Structures are given as structure tokens and as C-alpha cells.
Amino acid sequence: MNDVIGTILNHRSIRHFEDKPLTEEQIRTIVSCAQAAATSSFIQAYSIIGVKDPVKKKKLAELAGNQEYVEKNGHFFVFCADLYRHTLIGEKEDKNVEASLESTEKFMVALIDTALAAQNAAIAAESLGLGICYIGGIRNNLEEVKGVLHIPDRVIPLFGLAVGYPAKVTGQKPRLPFEHVYHENGYEQNKEVNLHQLDVYNEIIANYYQQRTNGVRKDHWTEQMAAMLEKQTRMYMKEFIQKNKLDLR
Amino acid sequence: MNDVIGTILNHRSIRHFEDKPLTEEQIRTIVSCAQAAATSSFIQAYSIIGVKDPVKKKKLAELAGNQEYVEKNGHFFVFCADLYRHTLIGEKEDKNVEASLESTEKFMVALIDTALAAQNAAIAAESLGLGICYIGGIRNNLEEVKGVLHIPDRVIPLFGLAVGYPAKVTGQKPRLPFEHVYHENGYEQNKEVNLHQLDVYNEIIANYYQQRTNGVRKDHWTEQMAAMLEKQTRMYMKEFIQKNKLDLR
Incomplete structure (x- = not known):
């Protein structure tokens, strides 16, 4: 087994981190790795927001369902599906790109692009001895999350990624055979x-x-x-996504 | 730079493969790595179809827009967002899970889960000296792709992943700064x-x-x-997804 496969198979979610921030170099390495992932037709349909401001982190932790590790970690990334950049491109190049950007197909492309990038970031962080935890909880209230992070239309925060030095390591649950x-x-x-x-x-x-x-x-x-x-959660999502001018047709 | 980050940063899409199939061990390792990725609330909302049958590979290559490397590679994986398993779970446990499974939120969860798993597979393959290429082209005609691979409702093939021994290595396009x-x-x-x-x-x-x-x-x-x-492509997607009982509410 090589180091890459060893790192991948050793993954577990970490929810307790030491009080030690990531260095700028670590952040740059993690983002560079995210960007090295494949992207559909070179569309690069994502953005990453790094949150350092303790007030914003505290607010996001509350919004994510009082998850302490959203506030207390080495760095908190928010991965966003992003077709706002391409809205500007349409204006700049004077082409009608609205129908494409509003399509379910491009919504799917943006989600997939973002997730591929995020997983590269996760593996890169783990290879540096850091632990990670994906935070789907930020989808509990995306309107407020967008407010906190000043996020425009056609940009959807999909999940957070808490990264840091592990303070407590848990076991691995067995996956489907x-x-x-x-x-x-x-x-x-x-x-x-x-x-x-x-x-x-x-x-x-x-x-x-x-x-x-x-x-x-x-x-x-x-x-x-x-x-x-059985519990219906985040049922506001369809309306929210469409209000953001995505997945409309 | 460690081996993991080196592998990630060295990624490029490979479109010419040697005529040499992957071993069963390689396939198992790649799938195990896919499964080691994080999954939202342990939902594991994906399946992977490995295509060996040369007739099916040829057909998929045609459907993906006559992409030769869909047919000629070491192995062809199809990554599918999968909530069919959870439909059965609802029946088995006698719980009403329909509204959840039909929600935009769970559609997003399944897409993200599948992409995280796929990127682990891609990195694992590359660490073994193999090359990879994501094939979005299978979304050109998902109805026929589903037919070829006997895929039930609530399972959406998202993309292919052609894997094999690289016969020709290309350069890397610079990403957004x-x-x-x-x-x-x-x-x-x-x-x-x-x-x-x-x-x-x-x-x-x-x-x-x-x-x-x-x-x-x-x-x-x-x-x-x-x-x-400007070109509107795969505009049938919304109707197709909803016909598959996903992203309906």
C-alpha cells in the first residue's frame, strides 16, 4: 500500500481540534490541491471561503446546529458551487448564457466540480497530519450563511470543511460491503x-x-x-436554489 | 511536498491508454478508496458500475459523443448518485421516506457523496501509476445509458471515470489564480x-x-x-431527473 492509498483509507472525521491555526502555507497548499482536481469542460465552477474572523465562525457554528468544531479548529473552509463568475463572463463577452446557467445540468456540474475540489483538499490536509470534518450543517440556513459571508446569487455554500490538528481521534465505521x-x-x-x-x-x-x-x-x-x-429536513432547499437562479429549467 | 500532495498536483486528464486491463486487486483498491470518503450522515448514496463488456463499452463510447477512450482503457467506472437503496430501506422499515428522497436537499447530498467518492478513486488510481479521465459525456443521453446498464429509478449516472495505463501524457492547463x-x-x-x-x-x-x-x-x-x-446543452436534464423521482420538491 502506498502513502496515498494509506492516507485515503485512514480517513475518519475529526471533531476535536487543538487550538492551533493553520499556516498561510498550509492553506495555500490545500487550496492548490483543491484546484488541481478535474473540472467539467474547464468551467471551474466553485469558490472557497476561508473563515478566520472569530465572530463569523461563532455565528456559523450556531447556524450549523451549535457544532462547536465549526468554531474551534485550525481553519474553516466553506466550499461553494459558483456560477456567479460565469454570469459576469456572459456580460463581459456579451453572450446570452442565462439559460445554461439556470439549467439543472449546470447546477449538477457546479456541485460535482465543487465536491471533487473539496475531496482533494480533504486528502491533502490529511496527508499533512491534519484532521478534517465536512459540515453539511451549514445547509440548515443558507440564507443567513450567505449573509454572514456576503455571497451573491448563483453561489451556493454546499458544506464547510473544518481542518486542524486532531485532539481526539475516533474509529472508522464499516462501509457497505x-x-x-x-x-x-x-x-x-x-x-x-x-x-x-x-x-x-x-x-x-x-x-x-x-x-x-x-x-x-x-x-x-x-x-x-x-x-x-422519515424526518423531512431542509425542505426549503428547492425554493432557495431557484431564488438563487439555479436549477430552474 | 509529500507523495499525496505530489500525486494530487500532478493530475492531468489522460485520453490515450495502453491496451492493458486493470487487475481485480486494482479495481478493489480503487473502490475501497472511493468508499473511504466522507458521506453525509453515513447515507452512502452512490453506486459504482464497472463496465468490462466490450459491447457495452462501445455503446457507452458512442453515447458519450464518440469518445474513443470510453471504449479503450484499462477499466471504465460509472459513478451513480443512488437513492434506490434508500427507497428499499423505506419499504423494509415501513417508514415514509418519499418526501425526503424526492427533495432537492437529498439530490444534492447524493451528488456530493458520489463526487467525493469518485475523487478518492481518481487519486488512488493515479497513485498506482494509472491515468484517469472523467467522462461527463455520459450525461448526453442518460435514458439510454440507464438502459445499457439496467439502472433503476432514483439512480442517476453522473459521470464515467476511464482508468488505465497512460499511453500519452498531456500538459496541465493553469487554473484560476x-x-x-x-x-x-x-x-x-x-x-x-x-x-x-x-x-x-x-x-x-x-x-x-x-x-x-x-x-x-x-x-x-x-x-x-x-x-x-451560449450553447444550451443537456436541457432535458430537469425533466429526466424528476422522472427519476428526484429533485421534485
Whole structure:
């Protein structure tokens, strides 16, 4: 196993960081790595906002559901899908780009571009001995997040990335078995097979919790997921995205 | 610079591969690395289809706009946003998860989850001396792609990833300068600054083409982007996604 694969397989989310800020050099390296990711037709449809201002970090931590590690970390990045730059390009070049920018296709392109860049940033940070945690919680209230960070239309903060020196390292939860995620030549649509796979994975997850909690927890993955999905969360998103002139047609 | 950052910064898209298939071990390693990526609330909302069947590869290459490297590579992965598994979970656990699964929020979660996993796969492959190319072209005609790969509702093939031993290595195009992508504490909304940045980057890109083509090409980035965005492509996407019971509310 080489160092790259070792770093990738060793990933775990870190939620407790030392009180030690990243250096400017570390921030630049992480952003350069983000930018080295592939980008659809060279569109580069993202921006990254680094938040240092303690007042803004505190506010974002509250907005993300009182997650302390949004405030207390080495650096807090906000990864944004960004088609504002391309709105300006349309004006500058006097071309009608509105229909494209408002399309579901370009919304998807911007989301994918941003996530590819973010994952490079995450791996680069981890390779430097830093820990990371993605913060989807900033999507709880994007209108206010946009206000705090002065973000224009056609720019959607997708998630935060808290980065810093790990103060507490947690375990890794077992992922879905290889055969459940990887299909060859076609998607496995046999429902009996699919349901059996869920049972198998439930056992794996139940064993994991049982061992970690000395038998107290025995959750199944499908229970966890059903309970999570039964609650309707962030249902304002469609309206919000369309108000931001994206995913309209 | 460590090996991980070296690998990340050395990325370039490879479009010519040797006629040498990946081993099963390489495929497993790449998929394991994909699965090690962070996933929103442990939802694991993606599947990966590996295509070996030469007839299917040829068909996918045609559908992606006659891209030869979709057919000729060491292995072809199709990364799919996947909420079908969670549809089954709702049935199994007898919970109403429909509204969640149909939400724009969960559509975004699935796209982000899939892209994070894919970028891990890409970096892992590159660390093994393999080259990669993302194939957005499979989105040209997703209905047919779904047919070829027997893909159910709530599963959207987002992009392909061609992987293999590089037969021809190309250069790296310069990305947007650091200051254009990275904002501190708030988004830089001064339009004069934004437009000046586009001019600066246009010069960088023009110089790059001029040097690579002995002065023949002098394209500006904003020209390229405006010309691309003026064309409305894949405008069927909204209807297609909603027909697949995603991004409906």
C-alpha cells in the first residue's frame, strides 16, 4: 500500500481540534490541491471561503446546529458551487448564457466540480497530519450563511470543511460491503439480493456498535437511515436554489 | 511536498491508454478508496458500475459523443448518485421516506457523496501509476445509458471515470489564480475587482496556448466559457431527473 492509498483509507472525521491555526502555507497548499482536481469542460465552477474572523465562525457554528468544531479548529473552509463568475463572463463577452446557467445540468456540474475540489483538499490536509470534518450543517440556513459571508446569487455554500490538528481521534465505521456498492456491467436489480445485502450489512453495523459500546447499542443501518429519512429536513432547499437562479429549467 | 500532495498536483486528464486491463486487486483498491470518503450522515448514496463488456463499452463510447477512450482503457467506472437503496430501506422499515428522497436537499447530498467518492478513486488510481479521465459525456443521453446498464429509478449516472495505463501524457492547463478562487471571511463582490481578475486570467491562458501552439492559438478563458455556455446543452436534464423521482420538491 502506498502513502496515498494509506492516507485515503485512514480517513475518519475529526471533531476535536487543538487550538492551533493553520499556516498561510498550509492553506495555500490545500487550496492548490483543491484546484488541481478535474473540472467539467474547464468551467471551474466553485469558490472557497476561508473563515478566520472569530465572530463569523461563532455565528456559523450556531447556524450549523451549535457544532462547536465549526468554531474551534485550525481553519474553516466553506466550499461553494459558483456560477456567479460565469454570469459576469456572459456580460463581459456579451453572450446570452442565462439559460445554461439556470439549467439543472449546470447546477449538477457546479456541485460535482465543487465536491471533487473539496475531496482533494480533504486528502491533502490529511496527508499533512491534519484532521478534517465536512459540515453539511451549514445547509440548515443558507440564507443567513450567505449573509454572514456576503455571497451573491448563483453561489451556493454546499458544506464547510473544518481542518486542524486532531485532539481526539475516533474509529472508522464499516462501509457497505464491496459487492453492495460495486456492480459489474449492470446494476444488480434483484430485489431479493438487494434486501439480503441490507440484512448482511445490518449485522456488520450491529456488531460494530455492540463492540464499541460493550453491548449497549445494537443499531441496524437500515433503522438509522429510515429514521433519518422519515424526518423531512431542509425542505426549503428547492425554493432557495431557484431564488438563487439555479436549477430552474 | 509529500507523495499525496505530489500525486494530487500532478493530475492531468489522460485520453490515450495502453491496451492493458486493470487487475481485480486494482479495481478493489480503487473502490475501497472511493468508499473511504466522507458521506453525509453515513447515507452512502452512490453506486459504482464497472463496465468490462466490450459491447457495452462501445455503446457507452458512442453515447458519450464518440469518445474513443470510453471504449479503450484499462477499466471504465460509472459513478451513480443512488437513492434506490434508500427507497428499499423505506419499504423494509415501513417508514415514509418519499418526501425526503424526492427533495432537492437529498439530490444534492447524493451528488456530493458520489463526487467525493469518485475523487478518492481518481487519486488512488493515479497513485498506482494509472491515468484517469472523467467522462461527463455520459450525461448526453442518460435514458439510454440507464438502459445499457439496467439502472433503476432514483439512480442517476453522473459521470464515467476511464482508468488505465497512460499511453500519452498531456500538459496541465493553469487554473484560476489562488486569489480568484479563495476568499477570506467573505466573498469578494466588487465587480471591478472581479472583472480585473478575469482579464488577468485571460492573459495567463492566452500565454499558455500561445506557448503550446507556437503562437497559433491565443484563446481567452472568458471567450471559451461564453461560447460553451451560449450553447444550451443537456436541457432535458430537469425533466429526466424528476422522472427519476428526484429533485421534485
